[in-house]
Amino acid sequence: MTDKSTWKGYFFVGISVLATSNVYLFSKAALQEVSLFQFGSWWFFFGMLWNVLFNVIRGKINCIKKVDTKGRWLLVVIGLLEVIGTGLFFFSIGQMENPAIVSFIANTGPLFVGILGFVILRERFKKPEIAGMLLTLSGAFILSYKSGNGDGIFIHGAEYVVLSSLMFAISSILIKKNIKRFDTTVLSLNRSLFLFAASVIALSLQELPLVIPGSAFTNILIGSILGPFLTVYAGYSALKYIEASRASVLGSIKGLVVLLGSWIIFGTLPLVYQIIGGSISILGVMMIGLSKSKARFLDIRYKIFKRNDH
Numbered sequence: 001m002t003d004k005s006t007w008k009g010y011f012f013v014g015i016s017v018l019a020t021s022n023v024y025l026f027s028k029a030a031l032q033e034v035s036l037f038q039f040g041s042w043w044f045f046f047g048m049l050w051n052v053l054f055n056v057i058r059g060k061i062n063c064i065k066k067v068d069t070k071g072r073w074l075l076v077v078i079g080l081l082e083v084i085g086t087g088l089f090f091f092s093i094g095q096m097e098n099p100a101i102v103s104f105i106a107n108t109g110p111l112f113v114g115i116l117g118f119v120i121l122r123e124r125f126k127k128p129e130i131a132g133m134l135l136t137l138s139g140a141f142i143l144s145y146k147s148g149n150g151d152g153i154f155i156h157g158a159e160y161v162v163l164s165s166l167m168f169a170i171s172s173i174l175i176k177k178n179i180k181r182f183d184t185t186v187l188s189l190n191r192s193l194f195l196f197a198a199s200v201i202a203l204s205l206q207e208l209p210l211v212i213p214g215s216a217f218t219n220i221l222i223g224s225i226l227g228p229f230l231t232v233y234a235g236y237s238a239l240k241y242i243e244a245s246r247a248s249v250l251g252s253i254k255g256l257v258v259l260l261g262s263w264i265i266f267g268t269l270p271l272v273y274q275i276i277g278g279s280i281s282i283l284g285v286m287m288i289g290l291s292k293s294k295a296r297f298l299d300i301r302y303k304i305f306k307r308n309d310h
Contacts, residue, residue: 009241016234019226021257024099026223031094033216040199046224048192055185063183071181078171079194085167088160095157100262103255104143104278105161110285111136112169120173132287139281143274176239184236
């Protein structure tokens with residue numbers, strides 16, 4: 001993989017981070033006014049619409065026909081994983097007061113990606129990576145801890161974020177393992193279609209109205225451009241150029257952006273121990289990423305040395 005391709009991966013991760021950070025904020029604002037299934041129906045309807053329009057303009061909508069039978073079954077599995085993971089993600093945002101906490105706890109994602117990468121992709125762990133994983137777990141534990149009296153020792157909703165991160169990690173590994181089989185267009189449309197269908201079915205079963213307040217509609221409209229469209233497209237594009245673990249690691253800095261946005265928009269900040277936990281989790285994730293970057297640098301230097309030696 002060339003340096004140019006790697007920088008393309010970093011660029012797409014950067015776009016994904018900025019878009020994802022705003023997703024936390026716009027979705028939190030909308031979920032304060034509407035139910036999860038009302039939100040999902042509109043959110044993913046617009047997400048699917050933007051995806052279709054964008055790819056029709058690019059002339060790439062026909063690439064869906066090129067997916068083989070095995071690829072179609074994989075798309076079903078990936079779509080179901082995305083439905084579970086995304087549903088849990090937005091449910092936790094609706095349940096937890098500060099979306100920045102959700103973002104920080106979601107840093108367990110690289111931990112799961114690393115473990116699954118070891119099991120499925122045969123990626124190896126080094127000591128700094130193991131230390132980073134332990135720090136990430138410690139940070140997540142501190143973030144999830146519930147101070148004061150009450151039932152349980154963890155804040156309500158933390159478990160949904162962790163499960164959501166696990167689902168996304170499994171999905172990321174499956175996509176990375178089969179990335180040459182699918183075009184980014186297919187993955188983006190598949191995700192939007194599954195999530196829209198699931199939301200509409202749930203909305204019908206709950207007999208909830210489709211009409212929502214104008215302010216919630218505006219937040220969903222803006223957020224849907226950033227979330228189901230830009231975040232997903234940029235995220236899947238990044239996986240074409242850099243490792244799943246590295247993309248996940250770089251994405252962890254979104255917590256800082258969400259923290260700032262939560263303070264500006266909602267006037268809320270995490271408690272001191274939660275900020276400490278969030279910082280520890282980010283440090284852990286960065287250790288994992290730096291270790292992988294160093295390993296790749298040494299591998300490239302070795303190859304150059306061997307080439308010159310001959």
